[in-house]
Amino acid sequence: xxxxxxxxxxxxxxxxxxxxxxxxxxxxxxxxxxxxxxxxxxxxxxxxxxxxxxxxxxxxxxxxxxxxxxxxxxxxxxxxxxxxxxxxxxxxxxxxxxxxxxxxxxxxxxxxxxxxxxxxxxxxxxxxxxxxxxxxxxxxxxxxxxxxxxxxxxxxxxxxxxxxxxxxxxxxxxxxxxxxxxxxxxxxxxxxxxxxxxxxxxxxxxxxxxxxxxxxxxxxxxxxxxxxxxxxxxxxxxxxxxxxxxxxxxxxxxxxxxxxxxx
Amino acid sequence: xxxxxxxxxxxxxxxxxxxxxxxxxxxxxxxxxxxxxxxxxxxxxxxxxxxxxxxxxxxxxxxxxxxxxxxxxxxxxxxxxxxxxxxxxxxxxxxxxxxxxxxxxxxxxxxxxxxxxxxxxxxxxxxxxxxxxxxxxxxxxxxxxxxxxxxxxxxxxxxxxxxxxxxxxxxxxxxxxxxxxxxxxxxxxxxxxxxxxxxxxxxxxxxxxxxxxxxxxxxxxxxxxxxxxxxxxxxxxxxxxxxxxxxxxxxxxxxxxxxxxxxxxxxxxxxxxxxxxxxxxxxxxxxxxxxxxxxxxxxxxxx
Numbered sequence: 001x002x003x004x005x006x007x008x009x010x011x012x013x014x015x016x017x018x019x020x021x022x023x024x025x026x027x028x029x030x031x032x033x034x035x036x037x038x039x040x041x042x043x044x045x046x047x048x049x050x051x052x053x054x055x056x057x058x059x060x061x062x063x064x065x066x067x068x069x070x071x072x073x074x075x076x077x078x079x080x081x082x083x084x085x086x087x088x089x090x091x092x093x094x095x096x097x098x099x100x101x102x103x104x105x106x107x108x109x110x111x112x113x114x115x116x117x118x119x120x121x122x123x124x125x126x127x128x129x130x131x132x133x134x135x136x137x138x139x140x141x142x143x144x145x146x147x148x149x150x151x152x153x154x155x156x157x158x159x160x161x162x163x164x165x166x167x168x169x170x171x172x173x174x175x176x177x178x179x180x181x182x183x184x185x186x187x188x189x190x191x192x193x194x195x196x197x198x199x200x201x202x203x204x205x206x207x208x209x210x211x212x213x214x215x216x217x218x219x220x221x222x223x224x225x226x227x228x229x230x231x232x233x234x235x236x237x238x239x240x241x242x243x244x245x246x247x248x249x250x251x252x253x254x255x256x257x258x259x260x261x262x263x
Numbered sequence: 264x265x266x267x268x269x270x271x272x273x274x275x276x277x278x279x280x281x282x283x284x285x286x287x288x289x290x291x292x293x294x295x296x297x298x299x300x301x302x303x304x305x306x307x308x309x310x311x312x313x314x315x316x317x318x319x320x321x322x323x324x325x326x327x328x329x330x331x332x333x334x335x336x337x338x339x340x341x342x343x344x345x346x347x348x349x350x351x352x353x354x355x356x357x358x359x360x361x362x363x364x365x366x367x368x369x370x371x372x373x374x375x376x377x378x379x380x381x382x383x384x385x386x387x388x389x390x391x392x393x394x395x396x397x398x399x400x401x402x403x404x405x406x407x408x409x410x411x412x413x414x415x416x417x418x419x420x421x422x423x424x425x426x427x428x429x430x431x432x433x434x435x436x437x438x439x440x441x442x443x444x445x446x447x448x449x450x451x452x453x454x455x456x457x458x459x460x461x462x463x464x465x466x467x468x469x470x471x472x473x474x475x476x477x478x479x480x481x482x483x484x485x486x487x488x489x490x491x492x493x494x495x496x497x498x499x500x501x502x503x504x505x506x507x508x509x510x511x512x513x514x515x516x517x518x519x520x521x522x523x524x525x526x527x528x529x530x531x532x533x534x535x536x537x538x539x540x541x542x543x544x545x546x547x548x549x550x551x552x553x554x555x556x557x558x559x560x561x562x563x564x565x566x
Contacts, residue, residue, distance in 0.1 A: 164349040167319055170337045172366045172416075182362065186353040 037233045045233035059217055060225050064241055071207050071218035072245070074135070078142025079203040083196065086147040090154025090195070094188070100155070111148045115206040118144050119213050138210040145206045149198035157191025158184060189260055197253040204246045219245075264331055265292035266452060267316070267420060272325030274311055285311050287478040289325070291471070293420075298446055298453045300463030301481070302511060303473030304519065309456040310346070312473070313424045316454060317343045329420065339367045342418030346425040348405040350397040350412075357393040360384060360412045367416045383415040384408075386445060403434035407441075414445070423455040427462065436495065439465060447492065460511050464504055465493055472511050474518035482514045 022039050029036040037045070046064075048055075053065035092099045093107075122137030122144075129136050165187055169179045211220030219238050226234035269291040275284040285308040293299050303309050314320040315327060318337040327334045329341065337343075350359050361380045368376060384393050387407035397405050406426055413421055426442075427435045443466055446453060457463050463470045464487050472482040485507050489498065498504050 164345060164347050165351060167337075167345070168349050168351065170319060171317065171339065171341075171343055172363055173338055174366060178366075183351065186351070189353075 042233040042236050046237040067219045067222050075203050075207045078139045081143040082146040086150035090151045093155035094158025115141050115145045115209045134214040141210050142203050142206045146199040146203035150195040153191045153195025157188030161187040193257040200249055266295040267293040268328045270326045272322045274322050284478045287480050295452055296450045298467045300455045300467035300470045301473055302457055302460050302463045304475050307473050307476040308479045313422050313456050317341050317422055339416045340419045342413030342416045343422040344409045344413045344426045348409050352397050355394050356408050360415050363412045363416050383411040387411045402430050420452040425456050460508050464507050472514045
């Protein structure tokens with residue numbers, strides 16, 4: 001009985017919700033939205049991309065998972081860069097009041113800038129890189145946009161470390177590095193992971209925009225190309241793929257987050 | 264010279280530009296191997312006092328010396344057991360104690376460090392829980408870890424900052440007995456801060472009241488000349504115990520009685536009178552409306 005209830009909770013109800021949305025989509029395409037392909041037609045046109053997900057027929061004509069893979073690789077690089085810069089920056093902000101006073105305003109100004117605004121700057125910055133320019137520009141954009149949640153959450157986490165733990169470090173006369181590794185880092189880790197998770201979400205958002213503008217092979221690039229080629233079914237395929245991948249990334253991060261939960 | 268000495272120590276805090284004197288003219292001498300209890304009200308400045316001895320805070324004036332050396336910073340020669348346990352929640356019981364051992368005895372071999380750590384975990388009867396995290400332990404067990412950690416550093420003096428005040432009465436009694444047992448074993452110098460007079464008398468050689476704050480200071484000390492080992496049930500009928508308890512309690516109650524608080528505030532009475540045209544007024548008051556004699560009352564209340 002109880003087990004059945006649980007199954008309803010995590011399987012039947014979500015499936016029901018998805019069915020409702022697909023139903024609305026079907027009705028819309030049949031009535032007011034003439035250009036919107038119906039679910040059946042979308043599946044018909046997308047079949048070859050989904051059933052043979054790793055095929056490579058041409059630079060911009062690949063299986064959907066192969067495209068996803070291209071995007072994920074780029075996201076991974078940009079995300080790693082964001083964490084590498086963001087974590088130490090967050091630590092400095094959390095530890096030093098002067099540092100906070102100096103840099104917090106500029107961070108608050110840069111934080112809300114859209115990826116669409118950063119990308120052209122990224123491309124200009126790496127203009128001399130030639131063929132690599134679009135990749136470096138995209139990396140720059142991902143790193144700059146995805147970094148902020150990590151920076152701010154790390155700073156909050158460091159500031160929220162209880163005085164008790166710092167007192168322990170002082171009484172034991174732990175060295176600076178040892179205090180960092182044994183006390184500050186583990187104490188701030190739960191906050192940092194929240195930042196990491198939000199950053200990953202943003203990195204995934206940015207990649208689509210970056211690929212659209214640079215025309216790189218990937219889910220976003222494919223979406224834009226198919227829009228220009230008037231194959232609207234593939235736009236929906238891309239949207240669903242982007243959503244599912246984002247969902248999986250977020251779930252993966254929260255599993256990790258739970259594993260590293262310290263307090 | 265006494266082992267630990269406090270000479271005319273004062274400490275005040277500044278909040279919002281207002282200075283509050285917490286401790287005033289504290290004088291204390293403690294000999295090696297003595298167990299001294301300091302009792303006082305919550306918020307009287309007990310934790311401030313122990314933080315000064317630990318070196319976590321600096322006194323505004325006066326001198327604190329341990330072994331004739333000025334205390335300027337915290338260090339492992341003064342083992343401290345915090346009221347809030349202060350265990351690192353991401354480390355196990357063993358790792359929490361080992362961190363201290365590793366830090367204080369860096370030259371020992373890993374095997375010796377491990378053996379030393381195990382010994383102190385066994386001393387507080389926690390060997391079965393050595394791989395557990397603090398969150399999995401009860402309050403009493405956490406505080407045992409705190410005590411094991413402080414003792415494992417082999418400090419010259421042990422500072423106990425209300426170590427048992429967060430525990431329930433039964434656990435508290437068990438741990439009191441355990442602190443007594445451990446102290447009998449190696450007779451370390453101990454300063455214990457507590458808000459429980461009975462606890463102080465049960466464990467200490469000397470008991471000193473700290474008067475109610477602000478500006479708390481130490482009262483006349485009392486030597487607890489009740490022979491050890493002291494039994495917690497038998498001691499309740501001991502005449503000497505009753506006398507000490509009465510004296511300490513009376514002093515503490517008196518010290519609070521002397522602290523009178525006066526509150527003075529402006530009363531806003533209802534408008535019954537016509538406006539007082541002769542009253543001097545400032546520009547601010549002109550904007551605030553008519554001034555009546557009734558609104559200018561002040562009342563002082565003594566609590």
